[in-house]
Amino acid sequence: MKETKLGEFEEVLLLLVGILGEEAYSFKVAEEFESQTKREVSIGAVHSTLNRLEEKGFLESEMGQATAERGGRRKRIYTITASGQRALETSRDFRVSLWSQFPAFATGKLNFD
Amino acid sequence: MKKRPHIPPPLAERLLQRVLRSDLAEEVLGDLEEKFYATVEQKSVWRAKLNYWYQVANYLRPFAIRKSRLKNSNYTAMLQHNLTLTFRNFQKHKSQFLINLAGLSTGLTCVLFIYLWVTDEVSTDHFHKKGDRLYQIMSNHTDASGVSTWKGVPGLLLEEIQATIPEAESTTAFTDPHEYTLSVGDVYFKANGRFASQDFFDVFSYQLAEGNGKTALADKSGILISRSLAQRVFKTTDAIGRQIVWHSWGNTKTVQVAGILEDIPSSSSEKFDFIMSWNYFHDDLVSYKQWNNYYGRIALVLASGTEQDEVAAKIDAILKEKLEGDRVSLFLAKYDDKYLYSEYENGVQAGGRIEYVHLFSMVALFVLLIACINFINLSTAKASHRLKEIGVKKSLGASRQSLMGQYFTESFFLIFLSMMVAFSLVWLFLPQFNSISQKDLMLKPDGQLIVAAIGLVVMVGLLAGSYPALYLSGLKSVEVLKGKLSRKAGEVWSRKALVVVQFSLSIILIVAVVVVYQQMEFVKDKNLGFNRENIIYFEREGKFIENSEAFVNELKTLPGVTGAAVSGFMLGGANSTGGVDWPGKTPEDQLQFWETNVGFGTIEMLGIEMVEGHAFSEKFGADSTGVIFNETAIAAMGIKNPISQTITHYTGDKKIIGVVKDFNMLSLHKTVEPMMFLLEPAKTHFVMARLKSGNEEETIKGIQTLYESFNPGYQFIPLFLDQDYQALYASEERVAILSRYFAGIAILISCLGLFGLSSFMTEKRIKEIGVRKVLGSSVIRVVYLLTADFTKMVLAATVIALPVSYIMARKWLENFAYGIDLTWWHFVFAGLAALLVAWLTVGLQTFRAARINPAKCLRSE
Numbered sequence: 001m002k003e004t005k006l007g008e009f010e011e012v013l014l015l016l017v018g019i020l021g022e023e024a025y026s027f028k029v030a031e032e033f034e035s036q037t038k039r040e041v042s043i044g045a046v047h048s049t050l051n052r053l054e055e056k057g058f059l060e061s062e063m064g065q066a067t068a069e070r071g072g073r074r075k076r077i078y079t080i081t082a083s084g085q086r087a088l089e090t091s092r093d094f095r096v097s098l099w100s101q102f103p104a105f106a107t108g109k110l111n112f113d
Numbered sequence: 114m115k116k117r118p119h120i121p122p123p124l125a126e127r128l129l130q131r132v133l134r135s136d137l138a139e140e141v142l143g144d145l146e147e148k149f150y151a152t153v154e155q156k157s158v159w160r161a162k163l164n165y166w167y168q169v170a171n172y173l174r175p176f177a178i179r180k181s182r183l184k185n186s187n188y189t190a191m192l193q194h195n196l197t198l199t200f201r202n203f204q205k206h207k208s209q210f211l212i213n214l215a216g217l218s219t220g221l222t223c224v225l226f227i228y229l230w231v232t233d234e235v236s237t238d239h240f241h242k243k244g245d246r247l248y249q250i251m252s253n254h255t256d257a258s259g260v261s262t263w264k265g266v267p268g269l270l271l272e273e274i275q276a277t278i279p280e281a282e283s284t285t286a287f288t289d290p291h292e293y294t295l296s297v298g299d300v301y302f303k304a305n306g307r308f309a310s311q312d313f314f315d316v317f318s319y320q321l322a323e324g325n326g327k328t329a330l331a332d333k334s335g336i337l338i339s340r341s342l343a344q345r346v347f348k349t350t351d352a353i354g355r356q357i358v359w360h361s362w363g364n365t366k367t368v369q370v371a372g373i374l375e376d377i378p379s380s381s382s383e384k385f386d387f388i389m390s391w392n393y394f395h396d397d398l399v400s401y402k403q404w405n406n407y408y409g410r411i412a413l414v415l416a417s418g419t420e421q422d423e424v425a426a427k428i429d430a431i432l433k434e435k436l437e438g439d440r441v442s443l444f445l446a447k448y449d450d451k452y453l454y455s456e457y458e459n460g461v462q463a464g465g466r467i468e469y470v471h472l473f474s475m476v477a478l479f480v481l482l483i484a485c486i487n488f489i490n491l492s493t494a495k496a497s498h499r500l501k502e503i504g505v506k507k508s509l510g511a512s513r514q515s516l517m518g519q520y521f522t523e524s525f526f527l528i529f530l531s532m533m534v535a536f537s538l539v540w541l542f543l544p545q546f547n548s549i550s551q552k553d554l555m556l557k558p559d560g561q562l563i564v565a566a567i568g569l570v571v572m573v574g575l576l577a578g579s580y581p582a583l584y585l586s587g588l589k590s591v592e593v594l595k596g597k598l599s600r601k602a603g604e605v606w607s608r609k610a611l612v613v614v615q616f617s618l619s620i621i622l623i624v625a626v627v628v629v630y631q632q633m634e635f636v637k638d639k640n641l642g643f644n645r646e647n648i649i650y651f652e653r654e655g656k657f658i659e660n661s662e663a664f665v666n667e668l669k670t671l672p673g674v675t676g677a678a679v680s681g682f683m684l685g686g687a688n689s690t691g692g693v694d695w696p697g698k699t700p701e702d703q704l705q706f707w708e709t710n711v712g713f714g715t716i717e718m719l720g721i722e723m724v725e726g727h728a729f730s731e732k733f734g735a736d737s738t739g740v741i742f743n744e745t746a747i748a749a750m751g752i753k754n755p756i757s758q759t760i761t762h763y764t765g766d767k768k769i770i771g772v773v774k775d776f777n778m779l780s781l782h783k784t785v786e787p788m789m790f791l792l793e794p795a796k797t798h799f800v801m802a803r804l805k806s807g808n809e810e811e812t813i814k815g816i817q818t819l820y821e822s823f824n825p826g827y828q829f830i831p832l833f834l835d836q837d838y839q840a841l842y843a844s845e846e847r848v849a850i851l852s853r854y855f856a857g858i859a860i861l862i863s864c865l866g867l868f869g870l871s872s873f874m875t876e877k878r879i880k881e882i883g884v885r886k887v888l889g890s891s892v893i894r895v896v897y898l899l900t901a902d903f904t905k906m907v908l909a910a911t912v913i914a915l916p917v918s919y920i921m922a923r924k925w926l927e928n929f930a931y932g933i934d935l936t937w938w939h940f941v942f943a944g945l946a947a948l949l950v951a952w953l954t955v956g957l958q959t960f961r962a963a964r965i966n967p968a969k970c971l972r973s974e
Contacts, residue, residue: 031148073140
């Protein structure tokens, strides 16, 4: 059975795919990742993770349109599946529940200013 | 499509296409191209290209790369399966595995050592760039005792060759390296040097670090010194222009450093630290420049495409023309063969060190063979352990090939492992090996060594692995599974035959070691006809050239010195002449005499016996016209009643005043040759002294003090005649020691095999032993039963090995004019030794097996 937990990088990529919608292919996801997180990442690393997420069933993909910038090659567009969405929700709920259990956070007594 | 000024690096693109899964190629290449153009716009083309490479490198991930065609194929699966089985087998039969590993790895260690030694020997003198066209001129001298071959040629030949033989591209004359005394200021030191003519560096490929070789050697007061000598003397290699004074035999010469030599490579057979001008040597030092004086050495490089024989004939013709008669002829010897093929017999090439190369290569082969036989015997003998496995595999449809594959995997793996162990052993023991063999070998991972190692693994793998593989895979599955495998007689026989071969080889090696050892002891203790014990000698130089007499007289009075004299005596002989005429000599009578200059008392001090007449002595006045011959010389000249007869020496008429008993001045490889003593104290090169045995060290210190007071500045370096004598046999001695080790290892490996085999046999027959004991057999009977087989094998091996080893020992001893006689006990000893070792190996196990309680081994049935 495939591992169905989400790692940090996986979670971010999954969210980015959701954000990019029709434009969610490896290069764009990598660009978006770099601009949002200010962290360097290679397309290969992103592609390999997207591939793994697809194997886990959180993503689906199909070949999209060819464009001229890519030398007339088609791109693989990823979309989030229902189980991918569920995994994201579970992950978020889990964190929220952790946050709420932390008294200092929950009551807003923690002051970072 | 827009025309684009830049494209992604094509090489990276191709690389990606090569390794990428084909279904991913389109999207990945597309993504990367998009990224490339984005980077071009944002940053620069160069950065974009770099980034493209980075991206490509990052696609080398398991998910993206193409699955190799071999993966998941039957081949890899079988290979994995075979390896697993191999490991399990090793684990299950640990003792067999360890015996095999120990045997093969020691065998391979031997082979690797010998390989290193042989490659080093063979590569000696092969560094000269023009080596394929480089020859040295040699001379054959014919006299009544046959033809002798020398390196010496007349120095006058150089100019003649340069003037008249255009085929000689470059020619150089030189002398052999010799230890000379040099001084810088007040500091005296000794160094090996030679003289050489201008073209020396065109002919030989010794490297010059600084200076011009041609001009340096043309200048009579120029000297080239090696980097290490410069460092030693001047403490810097920046020594050009510095002055050195050269001393030899009453001559001194002030020379300027004109160049720095790179240190002579260790693969050169001749080692020297300085070169001086041949012109100086030839013009100022050689007083007797004639065509019958063979004081020079000449080497030349032939122009490409010229015939060696033609040029040799031309050179020979020059000498024949200048010198009446054809007593001497010249020929060309390949320079890089000189080291290995140095011996000449009657003018014909007769081997040399190459014989040791052959000898050791053969030993390597023997040892390897013995180790392989162990492996073969143990694996076929233990086949019964694996019968079920083979049966099941075969009935499930395994082909013969796949079974063979399995056994080959096993043997190759084992041999590979042994090779690794062998390399570590070689690495570990190389310093010891170097000190025995007097070499500077190193274990460098060069291509040749790696190829040799792989070749060795393959060869041994095929040799040792093929028989078990063929035999085991050929068994019939039905019979095997029914347990009805009847051992064919032939198979047991072949195993026995292999053991016999193994022990024959070991016995041959034992005989060789015994004979070599005996001969070396014989040589060491041989009475040479003079007493070489406790004699020290040192060069006459500096003040001693004029006044050694006072020093010798003082020396005689020192406590601990029993005698002293000046002497030109040298082991191995120094000068040789054909210039002697005697009454009754015919033109055909040509004799070469060794000529030794001595002073008063030298002959007595050396302990040489007089047969007739008297030795040189003050009592009879200065017999400078007297001569003393040895018995061989008198017999060769055919003179009756020699005393008081007159002969004509090339320096004038001489009266025979005495005859000495024959003694061995040359090595024992040669018989005694004609020789004579002349009273020429002024021409002797050494001062010799005999010491009282006991406290030599103190006496030598006393001599040193005396020496330094007489000859300040010069270095006192005493040499020992006995050590010189042993040095004559140094190469034999080294070979003797090495062969002892290798023979020991061969026997060890044989015994390992026998041990494995006998333990297997006793294990198999343990039930039989039980039954026999129940029926009343005694321990001795059982031991006899078990050892009889092995005894027979060893005896058969003895019978086979003895004639072979006899012939080999005879051949080796022929190299010595004075050899030991081969006696029967050499061979009986070898046979008995092998038998004893075999019994010891087998005996312990059989004895243990014979004492077993029958109840224990019979209880399971």
